[in-house]
Structure formats: C-alpha cells, structure tokens
Amino acid sequence: KAGVTQTPRYLIKTRGQQVTLSCSPISGHRSVSWYQQTPGQGLQFLFEYFSETQRNKGNFPGRFSGRQFSNSRSEMNVSTLELGDSALYLCASSLAVVNEQFFGPGTRLTVL
Amino acid sequence: QQQVKQSPQSLIVQKGGISIINCAYENTAFDYFPWYQQFPGKGPALLIAIRPDVSEKKEGRFTISFNKSAKQFSLHIMDSQPGDSATYFCAASPSGSRLTFGEGTQLTVNP
Numbered sequence: 001k002a003g004v005t006q007t008p009r010y011l012i013k014t015r016g017q018q019v020t021l022s023c024s025p026i027s028g029h030r031s032v033s034w035y036q037q038t039p040g041q042g043l044q045f046l047f048e049y050f051s052e053t054q055r056n057k058g059n060f061p062g063r064f065s066g067r068q069f070s071n072s073r074s075e076m077n078v079s080t081l082e083l084g085d086s087a088l089y090l091c092a093s094s095l096a097v098v099n100e101q102f103f104g105p106g107t108r109l110t111v112l
Numbered sequence: 113q114q115q116v117k118q119s120p121q122s123l124i125v126q127k128g129g130i131s132i133i134n135c136a137y138e139n140t141a142f143d144y145f146p147w148y149q150q151f152p153g154k155g156p157a158l159l160i161a162i163r164p165d166v167s168e169k170k171e172g173r174f175t176i177s178f179n180k181s182a183k184q185f186s187l188h189i190m191d192s193q194p195g196d197s198a199t200y201f202c203a204a205s206p207s208g209s210r211l212t213f214g215e216g217t218q219l220t221v222n223p
Binding site: 033042043044048056090094098101102105 | 146148153154155156157158161201203207208209210211212213214215216
C-alpha cells in the first residue's frame with residue numbers, strides 16, 4: 001500500500017507570495033492533518049480534516065488555510081509569506097479522526 | 113495545559129544498551145500516546161502507541177511504560193543498534209486527533 005505523498009517536496013518562495021501544498025493520503029484514509037516542523041518550535045498542529053470538513057485548527061494565523069476534497073486529498077495554503085514560515089510542512093493521514101496518524105515525507109518550504 | 117515535556121534532549125548509548133526517553137503531560141484529556149521516529153529528510157514514522165487502560169506495551173525491542181497517576185510515559189529501546197540513531201518524538205492527543213508533540217530526543221547509538 002502506498003504511503004502518504006506530498007508535493008512538491010521542496011519549494012522556495014519570497015516574502016509576500018503565497019504557496020499551496022498538496023497531500024494525498026493513504027488509500028482508504030479519510031482524515032488528513034497538517035503539521036509545521038521548525039527547529040525552534042518543533043512539531044505543531046495546523047489543522048485536521050475529515051470528510052471535507054475542518055475538525056480542528058491549531059494556533060496559527062488566518063494566513064494558513066486548508067481544504068479537503070471528496071477523494072480525501074488535501075491542500076494547504078499560506079498567503080502573504082513571512083520569513084518565519086520557512087519550515088517542513090508535514091501531512092498525516094488516518095482511517096478516521098481517532099486512529100493512528102501516518103506521516104508523509106513533508107514539503108520543505110524556504111521563504112527568502 | 114497542552115504541553116508535552118520530553119527529556120533528555122540528546123542521548124548517547126552504546127550498541128546493545130538500553131535507551132530511555134521520558135515524557136510528561138498536563139492535559140488529563142489526553143488518552144492516546146504515540147512515539148514517532150524521524151530520520152533526517154524523512155517524515156516521522158509511528159513506532160508504538162499506548163492508551164491509558166494499560167501500563168505497558170511492548171513491540172519487539174520497543175516498550176512504552178505509562179504512569180497515569182504521574183502523567184508520565186516513557187520509551188525503552190532494548191538492545192539499541194546504530195540503525196536506531198534518529199530523533200524520537202513522544203506525542204499525546206485526545207482520541208488520536210491533533211497530536212501535541214514533545215520537543216524531541218536525538219538518539220545516537222555508538223557501534
């Protein structure tokens with residue numbers, strides 16, 4: 001069974017731009033969560049989707065948004081990029097909200 | 113109240129030794145406690161997880177010990193191998209969703 005896939009794997013943007021990251025969950029998984037990983041703040045929860053509905057949202061500004069499609073694939077968007085948004089963005093999928101989460105390899109975003 | 117405290121920050125163990133990483137939490141709503149292993153350039157991989165109805169869970173060389181009254185849990189890696197060298201994260205959540213992670217422990221196993 002294929003794992004969680006994330007595209008692109010690497011991205012370089014400049015301040016003020018916006019970016020969209022994509023996540024394809026494991027086949028059959030209906031819940032997708034997003035996390036931000038930085039050396040200073042560690043792994044932090046961004047948001048969680050199940051059946052196209054946002055179930056939970058972490059403590060991030062409104063510039064961070066996401067959505068989930070009917071095939072469970074998910075995208076997250078960051079608008080008006082700041083230098084501090086440079087991070088590894090990780091997507092995790094699970095069968096449902098209450099099950100084990102399996103992570104993808106992440107998208108490395110660098111903001112210049 | 114959402115924090116998970118993890119220690120030590122780094123750990124060096126000889127091959128064949130036991131690696132022990134500890135975590136403590138505050139939020140009594142947490143009822144799912146997984147451990148993840150992360151290699152450089154990779155996403156975290158689920159190692160083992162426990163729920164508070166048991167005090168210990170073992171899978172191969174990996175064991176979680178859980179102390180509900182103290183709100184602490186730990187990961188023991190028996191017979192540590194150089195291939196175990198990685199960063200380990202504990203996490204906690206209410207019912208498996210929105211994981212709160214510890215700060216991570218960089219484990220080095222010397223040959």
